[in-house]
Amino acid sequence: ALMVLAEPMGTSREAVLERALRVWKTIGSPGFPLDEDYIRAKAELSFQRRFNPAGQARQLTAILAAPSRRQALAQLDLPALVVHGAADPLVPVEGGRDTAAHLRGAELLVIEGMGHDLPRPVWP
Numbered sequence: 001a002l003m004v005l006a007e008p009m010g011t012s013r014e015a016v017l018e019r020a021l022r023v024w025k026t027i028g029s030p031g032f033p034l035d036e037d038y039i040r041a042k043a044e045l046s047f048q049r050r051f052n053p054a055g056q057a058r059q060l061t062a063i064l065a066a067p068s069r070r071q072a073l074a075q076l077d078l079p080a081l082v083v084h085g086a087a088d089p090l091v092p093v094e095g096g097r098d099t100a101a102h103l104r105g106a107e108l109l110v111i112e113g114m115g116h117d118l119p120r121p122v123w124p
Contacts, residue, residue, distance in 0.1 A: 001027050001089040001116075005060055009053035016051065017043045024117065030087050031113015032121050073102040080106040085114030 004026040010016055020043035021036060028034060080103050084096025093110055100108035111122055 002060075005056075005090075009056060011053070013044075013047055016047050027088075027090055027116040029085060029113055029115040029117055029119045032119040035120065038120075070098070070102045073099065074104065077104055082106050082108045083118070084108070084110050085116060086110050086112045087114060088116045090116045 004023055007019065007022070010019055017040050020039055024039045025034060080100075082096050082100040082103065084091070084093055084099075086093050088096075096108060096110065100106040114122060
């Protein structure tokens with residue numbers, strides 16, 4: 001999944017839209033139908049708003065370099081629901097379990113078939 005995210009973004013509108021589909025086919029939810037029209041529409045809006053290929057690379061670098069947040073989570077005292085996909089190829093479900101374990105009183109909801117997104121069928 002990281003290899004797909006690290007692929008060059010391309011510069012044309014069509015290349016960006018096709019890449020968005022490749023990314024979501026890789027990191028999305030294998031247990032739910034892929035809404036290609038929705039993904040293309042979101043990618044189109046993002047492309048029109050501000051196309052900046054370096055932005056995604058910076059975001060990925062920041063995620064990979066981020067320190068542990070366990071200590072900060074332990075300081076919180078609030079109701080929380082940690083939602084995690086059982087089929088997430090980027091952040092294994094153990095990451096969701098770990099987050100819930102370090103967040104006092106958190107409830108963990110693991111959704112079978114869900115990847116690194118929140119597919120429309122699980123919204124309710």
